[in-house]
Amino acid sequence: MSSVPMPHRPQTANETRQAFLDFFREKGHEIVPSAPIVPQNDPTLLFINAGMNPFKDVFLGTGSRPYDRAADTQKCLRVSGKHNDLDEVGLDTYHHTFFEMLGNWSFGDYFKKEAIAWAWELLVDRWGLDPERLYVTVHEGDEVLGLGPDEEAAALWASETGIAPAHVLYQPSKDNFWMMGETGPCGPCSEIHVDLRDDHARAITPGHTLVNGDDPRVMEIWNLVFIQFDAAKAVDAEGEDEGLITLTPLDAKHIDTGMGFERMCAVLQGKRSNYDTDLFAPLLAAISERADLKPYDRYDEADEEGKRVRVAMRVVADHVRTLAVAIADGALPGNTGRGYVLRRILRRAVRYGYQALGLREPFLASLLPALADEMGEAFPELVESQSTAAKIITAEETAFFKTLVEGIEMFDRAAKVAEYYHENPENAESESMRRPAEGQGFSWDLVPDIPAVSAIEVELRRTGEALEEAEEHFIRSAVDGVFSGDIAFLLHDTYGFPIDLTAVMARERGLTVDEKRFTELMTEQRERARAAAGFAMGETEEVDLWDATADTPKEVAFVGYDRLTVEGARVLKTRTVGEGEDARHELVLDQTPFYAESGGQIGDTGTLTVGDDEIAVLDTVKGADGEIVHLVERLPEAVDLDVMAAVDADRRQRIMRHHTATHLLHAALRETLGTHVQQKGSLVAPDRLRFDFSHFERLTDEERRTVEDRVNALVLRNIPKDEARDVPLDEARARGAMALFGEKYGERVRVITFGPDVSVELCGGTHVASTGEIGLFKLTSEGSVASGVRRVEAVAGEAALAWLDAELGELEATRGAFNQLPDGLPAAVGGLQDEVKALQGELADLRRQQAAAGLDQFLADAEQVGDARVATGVIPGADMDTLRDLAETARNRMTASGGGGVAVFGAAEAGKATLAASVTDDLVAQGVQAGTLVGALAKRVGGGGGGRPTLATAGGKNPAGLADALAAAADEVRQLLG
Known part of the structure; x- marks a missing residue:
């Protein structure tokens, strides 16, 4: 008999x-496509992490669908918060960051009987699973929730499927009661x-003894959730939270099921x-081929090296799926939010590829064709976005590879010491081991058989950490088998x-x-960082109280639209805040046309x-x-x-031109570069606009020309503004209005539209009546x-015309600087640049020759x-390459x-000093390493550095200390030789 049940x-x-x-x-279900993994209308979620996310509004009663039965396969990503599978990926056979959730849904239509019967019909009658190998769980009840056992579900399992009674198991709420959040729709599950x-x-x-027991061979494959209650916090007579939950039966009961697609396969x-x-399989084969390994399915997991490689291949395969799907749905690696999640995943994959698979250059993008071949039929966006995803991933990999090797080396050295x-x-308390000489720092290299890690000391000093404090943290942690938080921070901050x-x-x-x-x-x-930002912005403590002249209403009327x-x-x-010339005068009106800075x-x-008193308003803020709040030149004498x-x-008017141009620019960027483009910040001023975006x-x-031409084409279309105020947020989203992740929106919003096919955005700013008023747009x-x-x-507008006038004037002046332009200005400038490069090359050669000519004297001295022998010297005008050579x-x-x-050897110029040191192999064997030496000397020029044991470089911001640094070289070598 087969050890694994097989279908027909x-x-x-x-x-x-x-x-x-x-x-x-x-069974009468509407088959709906997967929602994008990047939530389109839910700023509270980083990623879709459950099949029910796209239907959350239906369960909450704030939305509806034109159908009451649905089925789908939903793309999901679990890498943060309560749903975080990242640490388990690769170590076992069934955890993933990205996965598909197959589900069927009933919105107030069928309930437990049909859900149970159909699940059994599909698994047993259609797919041929052995009933003797299936177990089902039902809710055992919960006194705190005031619920008894779900006997209804248990009875239906018996009547609708004929499952053996011993295969129906009662389980506690942690496994068999589902809640959307602390409150809201909820219910038992099977x-x-x-x-x-x-x-x-x-x-x-x-x-039955292994169900929910973390045995990978006895696992959950489908969860049927019966949404039948509304959870609310219990309050006492004074309205205080009692810390309890009350459940009220819902008028309309729902079904929400989720089948793990990868497990089912x-x-x-x-x-x-x-x-x-x-x-x-196609991904793993592609990884194996790229890493030049033997066929991926022949690794013996009992062998440690084979297991290490197998884990790495799983991690890479899982993570490239996640990256491709997320990028196809509009996410990008970045420094915050979902972007940082993707960056972590990508760097995790790169590290596994580098250390376990021997991949020494960007490789993830080369796996995308295999992924598109396997999943492109179900998710065509993976095929359509393949080229863009490859560019994004390769750019990220290339940037990380620059620091990966150094970071791994730092980790390995520190880990050996730990x-x-x-x-x-x-030995942790041995002062003689850690401080053999008065005033000497943490001597990592004194630990037997451990190479020096002077670069770590340099980095600790660079980030402002006290070296002695970091040392104590390091040793105290290491004794307990804990890797230093200081070094972990350095790896994050520097590498x-x-x-x-x-x-x-x-x-x-x-x-x-x-x-x-x-x-x-x-x-x-x-x-x-916050303190620095606050200082830069001129923040002050608001200790001055307002002088109220009337009862202040809760909301000041803004009529400036x-x-x-x-x-x-x-x-x-x-x-008035502050005194004298630095005083700031502020005033609030009951109604105002002044727009306060925001968005x-x-x-x-x-x-x-x-x-008769006219007062200038210098700015308006929230x-x-x-x-x-109006910032005014002075307060009025009569405030009544x-x-x-x-x-x-x-x-x-000039501000409005730039704000509307910003909306058109956003649309043009998305049209030209892709829907992954998302606004990350902006500035709208009367003389310019600035727009930050993900790319x-x-x-x-x-x-650039395409974007600029597209905006100007939209300007020429003279598209009228469609402004809708006080729109319910759900309705605005249904219109396609863009909601930015992390932004807080009220229940009712303002929607600005310049053509439903061009730009629909939630926006509180001011705009021109039609795009033609912009006049001209120029990047x-x-x-x-x-x-x-x-x-x-x-x-x-006017700012664009002024910019063009200035550019044309500069162009005419440049043309006038050349007596003849037989081949045009570009050719003339190019010729001049070639001449400059040639002269710079000749100058560099002369300096190298001059330096080389003086080498005999440096060695003789x-x-x-x-x-x-310790040879030193100053090489005037030398760059780092010359010093190194x-x-x-x-x-x-x-x-x-x-x-x-x-x-x-060293060189100094305005505000900068550079050093290069080399050591012969025999002295390296005696403990003189170029990296250690140059790092010590660099302190005298206010900097740091490092490199190989035989050749290293350093730089600093104190060129006045160069002579002192070179003079100290012999003493430093003497100390290193003991």
């Missing part, structure tokens, strides 16, 4: 997915488990691992290693990471007329309570008179703000330190002469 015939993954959907189509063990194992241990294909199914102290705790990646690497060495210390350092860094002047306004409150649009300016408030109309590479000249710059975030600046030449000549030697 083997099924491919694509056949299984289609069979599920076809089955429920027969899980279906399958026992995949062989007959011998089943005879020894009954399957393994069951139906008779595989012991999800990774052995045809879902993963392992030493863990295995030799008696881009996410903490979970460091934790995985530590776990492979039998260590845990001091994440508490890591979090402390991260918190300190954020606080320093419809008019630019208001007569009869009243002063509600005033105050990237800067505040209005204008005038307030109080009686107050702490959301009120509109009517106020006429007038916005600077010309300035407002993975520099815009080409052609892309002025494009660059990088952060990894994965680009910035463009542009001008519109070398100071003798024991058996070693000279140091290497000196090393070769000293080696050829048969004696040990050290060479240190």
Whole structure:
């Protein structure tokens, strides 16, 4: 008898997915496509992490669908928060970051009877699973929730399926009661488990004892959720939370089921691992080929090396699926939010590929064709986005590879020291081991058989950490088998290693990471950044109280969408913050046409007329309570008179041109570059606009022209503005209005539309009546703000005309600087550039020759330190390449002469000093390493550095210390030689 139950015939993954959907189509279900893995209308979620997410509004009663039965396969991603499978991926056979959830749904239609009967029909009658291997669970009841056992479900399992009574198991709420959140729709559930063990194992241990017991061969394959209650927090007579939950039966009961697609494929294909199914086989084969390994399915997991490689291949296969699906649905690797999640996943895959599979250059993008071939039929967006995804992934990999090797080397060195102290705790308190000489720092290299890790000391100093404190943390943690939180922070801050990646690497060495210390350092860094930002913005403590002149209403009326002047306004409150010339005068009116800075649009300016007193409004901002605060040149003498408030109309018009141009720019960028483009920040001013957006590479000249032409084409169409105020948020989303992740929106919003096929955005800013009022649009710059975030600046209207006039004037002046332009200006400038490059090359050659000519004298003047010669010298005007070449030449000549030697050369220029050091092999063996030496000398020029034991470089910001650094070289070598 087969050890694994088989269907009537083997099924491919694509056949299984289609069979599920076809089955429920027969049962009257609408087959709906998967929602994008990036939530389109739910800023509370990073990613879709459960099949029910796209239907959450239906269960909450805030939305509806034109059908009451549905079935789908939903793309899901679980990598953060409560649903986090990242750490388990690769280590077992069934956890994934990205997975598909097959589901059938009833919205107030059928309930338990049909859900149970159809689940059994599909699994047993259609797919041929052995009933003796299936177990189902039902809710055992919960006194706290006031519920008894779900006898209804148990009875239906018996009557509708004929399952053996011993295979119906009662389980607690943690496994068999589902809640959407702390409150809201909820209900008991029934899980279906399958026992995949062989007959011998089943005879020894009954399957029912292993259900929900974390045995990978007895696993859940389908969960049927019966949504029949509304959960609410219980409150006492005073309205205080009692810490209890009350359940009220719902008028309309729902069904929500979820079947793990990857697990089901393994069951139906008779595989012991999800990774052995045809879902993963093409990817694993592609990885094996790329890494030049033997066929991936021949690794013996009992062999440690084979197991290590197998885990790495699983991680890479899983993670490239996640990256491809997320990018296809509009997400990008970045520094925050979902972008940071993707960056962590990508770097985790790269690290496994580098260390376990020997892949030394970007490789993930090369796996995308195999993925598209396997999943493209179900998800065509993977095929359509393949080229874009390859560029994004390759750019990220390339950036990480630059620091990966150095980061791994730092980790390995520190881990070796940690392992030493863990295995030799008696040495942790030995002052003679750690401080053999007065004033000497943490001597990592004094631990027996451990190479020096001076780079770690350099980095600790660079980030401002106290070296002695870091040392104590390191040793104290290492004794307990804990990897230093200081080094984990350095790996994150300097080399881009996410903490979970460091934790995985530590776990492979039998260590845990001091994440508490890591979090402390991260918190300190954020606080320093916030403090710096606050200082830069000129923030002050608001200790001055408002002087109220009238009862302040909860909301100040803003009428600036419809008019630019208001007569009869009243002063509600005033105050002055600070004294003298630095004083800031603030005023709040009961109604105002002045727009307060928000959403990237800067505040209005204008005038307030109080009686005969005209006061300039210098800016308009939002107050702490959301009120509109006018920053004025001075406070009015009479605050009880009517106020006429007038916005600077010309300035407002120029701002509106730039704000509407920003919307058109956003649309053009998405149209040109792809729907992964998302706004990351903006500035709308009267003289320019700035727009930050998610994208993975520099815009080409052609892309810039395309975007610019597209915006100007939309301007020429003179598209009228469609403004809708006080729109329910759900309705706005249904119109296709863009909601930004992380933004907080009220229940009712304002929607600005310039053509439903062009731009529909939630926006509180001010806009022109039609796009033709913009006049002209011109991109002025494009660059990088952060990894994965680009910035463009542009001008519109009068500002665009002024910019063009300035550019044309500069062009004419440049032409005038050349007497003749027989081949045109570009050719003339190109010729001049070629001439400059040639002269620069000649100058560099002359400097190298000059430096080389002086080498004989530097070697002749070398100071003798024991058996070693220490040659030093200043090379005027030399760059780092010249210093490095000279140091290497000196090393070769000293080696050829048969004696040990050290060479240190330096150069200084305005605000900068550079050093290069080389050491012959015989001295390296005696403990003189170029990296250690140059790192010590670099302190004297206010910097740091490092490199190989035979050749290293350094730089600093104190060129005045160069002579001192070179003079100290011999003493440093003497100390290193002992």
